[in-house]
Amino acid sequence: MSHTSINPSTLLAPTPVVLVGCATQAEKANLITVAWVGTVNSKPPMVSVSIQPIRHSYHLIKESGEFTVNLVSRELLHATDFCGVKSGRDMDKFAECNLTAIKAEGLTLAPAVEESPLYLSCKVRESLNLGSHTMFVGEIVHVGVRSDLIDEEGKIHLNKANLVAYAHGNYYGLAERLGFFGYSVARPEVFKRRMEEG
């Protein structure tokens, strides 16, 4: 199993792909599709999103200091791809994509996407200019889960959300569940029970 050298490039995969919502008081709500996004801290929970300064949404986030991260299901993929190639300078992306802007709990300006399975309300805590992109580190101040994905005991069933991943320029659905964190050291009866639970 030898490796071939190729030019350095952004080949981490799979990555998430999300709709980032943003707005200012002067500018109407916008959406930008971001795959350069990741969890960066657990306590407090934080995510980073990296955006080119040339993008319309960059200024909205810079000025407002807030954004939402909206997870993407298969049903949202067409709109998500569209929001990645078009600019909010030229159109109202919510209207164009038939998406509904709702109030993101915990934030003042940035909207969440009603059709998204789950959204994170984020307040910018750091921003770092890294070259082509500026990385905004946002603290997750609120999470909204689509009500059909959470049961009466408060357990979240994200496996029912039909989430999409991104890898090397392509979008993929998620396939079967292969294990859970810690499965490699779980006792056989625990492994069996947890895998059956789904």
Next chain:
Amino acid sequence: MSHTSINPSTLLAPTPVVLVGCATQAEKANLITVAWVGTVNSKPPMVSVSIQPIRHSYHLIKESGEFTVNLVSRELLHATDFCGVKSGRDMDKFAECNLTAIKAEGLTLAPAVEESPLYLSCKVRESLNLGSHTMFVGEIVHVGVRSDLIDEEGKIHLNKANLVAYAHGNYYGLAERLGFFGYSVARPEVFKRRMEEG
């Protein structure tokens, strides 16, 4: 489609899950499993990995200023889960998991994983203490692709790598390809050709 409020938490999904390789001159090579990883810049290409200071690997990366990011296939998943729950203070993870440490091109100390489909050699450019985790931002100075995943024309076939994603405590395979970046605005003949190419 209403949303239910839950406590703020790290619910970005799906995320990557990778094996991070690291070493110092004094300490032997180690592996740590990281899902808090993301692409953060395109030019130059950069990734961030977030690690708790209590982890053995934290000091190895802090001291050496380098690490590798090794993508995870289904074949590597058991070892990857194991490397996420065990500490390199107590064992040689490469030996324990039957993995092979190879030289990572472009780096001095941190090893790559021979069995991984693709590795990124990274040099630390920034580090940010965010609370529970420190985020290391690494510039990707080299990429190694397993030779069976790249054809004679240099095209990478990452879809053959059987990559794994992580979502809300569970590991999933990738399912079918749903589209490519820009598919929502592609002309019908381009869409057809690109989707057939795979």
